[in-house]
Amino acid sequence: MKTGWIIEDQGNRKGLWVNESIFNVANGYLGVRGNYEEGYDGKEPTIRGTYINAFYDITPIQYGESAYAFPDTQQKLVNVIDVQDLHIRIGEESFSLFAGQVVSYRRWLNMKEGKYVRLVHWISPQGKELEIEFTRMASFTTLELFVMDVKITRINCDDEVTITSGMNGDISNYTNSNDPRVASDHAKLLHVVHTGVQDTCLQIVAETSRSRLRVAATTFHELTPCIEGRLIQTDTNLTKEYVFPKGKEVLRLTKYNVFTDTRRHEQPELCGLEIVKSVVSKGIKQIWKEQELYLEAFWAMANIEIQGDAPLQEGLRYNVYQLLQSVGKDKYSNIAAKGLSGEGYEGHYFWDTEIYILPFFILCQPELAKQLLRYRYTILGEAKIRAKELGHRKGAAYAWRTITGQECSAYFPAGTAQFHINGDIAYTYIQYYLATGDEAFIAEFGAEVVFETARTWIELGHFDDGVFKIDAVTGPDEYTAIVNNNYYTNVLAKYNMEWAVKWYRQLKSTHPEAWASLCNRIELTDEEIIIFEQAAAQMYLPFNDKLGIHEQDDSFLSKKVWDFENTPRANYPLLLNYHPLFIYRHQVLKQADTVLAHFLIEDGVSSDVLKSSYDYYEKITTHDSSLSSAIYSIMASKIGYADKAYSYFIETARMDLDNTHGNTKDGLHMANMGGTWMAVVYGFTGVRIKEDQLVLNPVLPKAWEGYKFSMQYRQAQITVEVNTNETVLMVDAVKPIVLEVKGKRFKIQTGKIRIAI
Numbered sequence: 001m002k003t004g005w006i007i008e009d010q011g012n013r014k015g016l017w018v019n020e021s022i023f024n025v026a027n028g029y030l031g032v033r034g035n036y037e038e039g040y041d042g043k044e045p046t047i048r049g050t051y052i053n054a055f056y057d058i059t060p061i062q063y064g065e066s067a068y069a070f071p072d073t074q075q076k077l078v079n080v081i082d083v084q085d086l087h088i089r090i091g092e093e094s095f096s097l098f099a100g101q102v103v104s105y106r107r108w109l110n111m112k113e114g115k116y117v118r119l120v121h122w123i124s125p126q127g128k129e130l131e132i133e134f135t136r137m138a139s140f141t142t143l144e145l146f147v148m149d150v151k152i153t154r155i156n157c158d159d160e161v162t163i164t165s166g167m168n169g170d171i172s173n174y175t176n177s178n179d180p181r182v183a184s185d186h187a188k189l190l191h192v193v194h195t196g197v198q199d200t201c202l203q204i205v206a207e208t209s210r211s212r213l214r215v216a217a218t219t220f221h222e223l224t225p226c227i228e229g230r231l232i233q234t235d236t237n238l239t240k241e242y243v244f245p246k247g248k249e250v251l252r253l254t255k256y257n258v259f260t261d262t263r264r265h266e267q268p269e270l271c272g273l274e275i276v277k278s279v280v281s282k283g284i285k286q287i288w289k290e291q292e293l294y295l296e297a298f299w300a301m302a303n304i305e306i307q308g309d310a311p312l313q314e315g316l317r318y319n320v321y322q323l324l325q326s327v328g329k330d331k332y333s334n335i336a337a338k339g340l341s342g343e344g345y346e347g348h349y350f351w352d353t354e355i356y357i358l359p360f361f362i363l364c365q366p367e368l369a370k371q372l373l374r375y376r377y378t379i380l381g382e383a384k385i386r387a388k389e390l391g392h393r394k395g396a397a398y399a400w401r402t403i404t405g406q407e408c409s410a411y412f413p414a415g416t417a418q419f420h421i422n423g424d425i426a427y428t429y430i431q432y433y434l435a436t437g438d439e440a441f442i443a444e445f446g447a448e449v450v451f452e453t454a455r456t457w458i459e460l461g462h463f464d465d466g467v468f469k470i471d472a473v474t475g476p477d478e479y480t481a482i483v484n485n486n487y488y489t490n491v492l493a494k495y496n497m498e499w500a501v502k503w504y505r506q507l508k509s510t511h512p513e514a515w516a517s518l519c520n521r522i523e524l525t526d527e528e529i530i531i532f533e534q535a536a537a538q539m540y541l542p543f544n545d546k547l548g549i550h551e552q553d554d555s556f557l558s559k560k561v562w563d564f565e566n567t568p569r570a571n572y573p574l575l576l577n578y579h580p581l582f583i584y585r586h587q588v589l590k591q592a593d594t595v596l597a598h599f600l601i602e603d604g605v606s607s608d609v610l611k612s613s614y615d616y617y618e619k620i621t622t623h624d625s626s627l628s629s630a631i632y633s634i635m636a637s638k639i640g641y642a643d644k645a646y647s648y649f650i651e652t653a654r655m656d657l658d659n660t661h662g663n664t665k666d667g668l669h670m671a672n673m674g675g676t677w678m679a680v681v682y683g684f685t686g687v688r689i690k691e692d693q694l695v696l697n698p699v700l701p702k703a704w705e706g707y708k709f710s711m712q713y714r715q716a717q718i719t720v721e722v723n724t725n726e727t728v729l730m731v732d733a734v735k736p737i738v739l740e741v742k743g744k745r746f747k748i749q750t751g752k753i754r755i756a757i
């Protein structure tokens with residue numbers, strides 16, 4: 001195992017489909033799956049994909065039976081122009097890993113340099129021997145750039161070598177009608193409008209069918225030794241063929257590919273050409289250098305070092321790296337459930353971002369966190385329209401799954417009904433504020449989101465005999481739907497409204513002008529604020545005295561418990577083997593629900609309740625959703641179940657690297673990847689961001705010798721080091737901050753805190 005590398009060797013060169021996801025290269029704007037440039041043998045299944053974050057088409061939703069305000073269209077991430085093609089011929093034979101002899105093979109992702117390399121030593125069926133090194137990179141500093149480089153060394157032969165480099169605009173999306181987690185139809189979304197050569201660059205321009213978005217792929221080839229190529233052009237494809245004469249020298253082709261689209265670039269064709277020119281003049285070495293420097297800065301904040309467990313260390317780093325590869329860096333984009341690594345969940349953004357992914361960005365890359373929160377502000381208008389469609393006078397109903405803000409879920413019981421997404425978004429704006437103290441951002445964006453989401457609870461709920469209730473919603477657990485008083489939803493709604501009241505009063509004095517203009521614009525009054533205050537204070541939080549736990553919802557505990565004993569392993573995930581109604585009639589959870597609520601909002605819940613709740617719900621949770629294990633790990637740490645905390649953590653750390661959910665081929669599980677980081681920081685280290693301080697309660701898992709990570713809190717850089725004897729905190733702040741470590745309070749600006757473990 002090599003630090004900072006993910007390696008596939010000859011021996012584990014299996015599951016190519018899965019490894020396409022694992023070896024994706026992306027930068028938040030652009031993502032390319034780890035397909036072989038030359039393709040497979042035609043028998044291996046593949047999803048050959050290139051994606052631009054938030055570049056979508058619209059497809060109709062066909063309902064057998066529709067009803068009022070069901071969304072009639074959906075948005076879908078488009079598989080765009082494929083520039084991956086590089087075919088190598090030596091004499092009459094084509095290079096393929098499915099023919100001849102593979103003397104050695106290694107593919108790796110170098111997460112320090114931000115490069116992917118595939119190195120092959122190959123002997124053709126007729127005995128011609130080559131060493132071929134493919135390198136690829138999605139640039140973090142020029143987001144439009146995907147660069148490929150191939151180096152060919154002729155060993156024991158001096159034959160003519162031909163490299164054919166292609167661009168293909170005739171692309172379809174992947175579909176599978178048997179799996180609800182991927183699209184079932186509408187494969188062909190993209191149509192080529194132009195192919196041609198401009199200023200020595202090849203360019204394909206394509207357009208989506210309904211959204212009418214345009215994408216341009218512009219490619220420039222650099223050759224060593226420098227030779228001229230032959231162009232082959234069709235309506236949808238452009239290919240350049242380069243024939244290198246006989247000889248011994250090393251051959252090299254660098255392929256600079258630039259993707260531009262009408263969502264971000266006014267004239268993608270022109271812009272593409274300009275960007276290509278500038279990156280080519282910079283040269284490949286400089287581009288690689290910039291990538292390395294970018295990552296050096298990233299890892300300085302984001303690295304978690306574990307001493308004593310190399311495979312978990314690898315999983316953790318990989319997951320964090322993938323978070324960076326997936327994060328949208330403009331106001332149009334966010335983090336899709338599968339990042340840019342595949343087509344599962346059709347490139348949609350879910351609550352996954354707020355509850356599982358933003359915690360990492362808030363504490364390690366607050367500028368990127370801000371960007372993700374900006375995205376939610378950008379789509380607030382759509383959420384307000386949706387609230388009206390759903391029958392409400394006011395407020396904002398954020399779509400359960402979306403790209404541009406419109407609801408894309410056709411199954412409302414486990415989609416639109418998950419109103420908690422409003423609370424999740426509000427919660428995360430509040431967490432960002434508590435972690436950074438960035439009040440200006442709240443005055444400009446956060447307050448409006450929190451006021452509008454608070455309004456939604458008043459619209460959804462009602463006062464009943466001295467309590468405020470919220471009926472007909474679905475909580476995070478998708479094996480239970482449309483229930484009254486889901487504890488998770490109610491507790492977040494309460495928090496959302498409390499903070500709406502707080503910010504209303506706070507901003508009135510700290511940012512009076514912005515406050516007045518906002519209240520005026522959205523017609524928010526003192527009377528409405530008083531209603532928020534009352535509803536929050538009287539929020540009904542179902543509790544079962546006999547069990548000493550909060551009930552997941554009003555009816556949950558009266559249902560029959562799922563027959564786990566007689567459910568064969570093959571029947572999991574249940575969603576693929578039972579009708580939803582059958583599942584809904586049982587006490588069975590797909591994922592953490594009340595236990596998650598206890599993680600997010602722990603104040604006011606006794607440790608006995610936390611423990612009883614964990615004990616009760618854990619027994620009936622299947623973890624069929626990849627969003628579950630991390631939360632069970634964090635809460636196990638909280639209540640002192642060290643072994644469970646560790647074993648759930650293991651499940652999260654290598655979920656994709658080991659394909660434990662069996663569907664990594666459709667893309668990586670981004671929420672779980674954020675969850676791995678959280679299991680260390682919020683779990684083992686017990687970090688909680690409170691109103692006036694940062695709390696830490698570190699423990700060291702038995703199997704480790706120590707661990708170390710950094711985070712930012714209120715402009716302070718904090719490095720946490722936990723070893724077998726003690727926890728050492730190194731603080732470097734611009735002004736004093738308050739930390740509570742293992743129950744002891746410290747006010748510190750710069751220096752070290754040491755506490756025995």
Ligand code: BGC
Binds near residue numbers: 350351625626627671
């Ligand atoms: C989970 C949801 C999640 C979605 C996308 C589903 O399986 O139940 O909570 O938002 O996947 O990751």
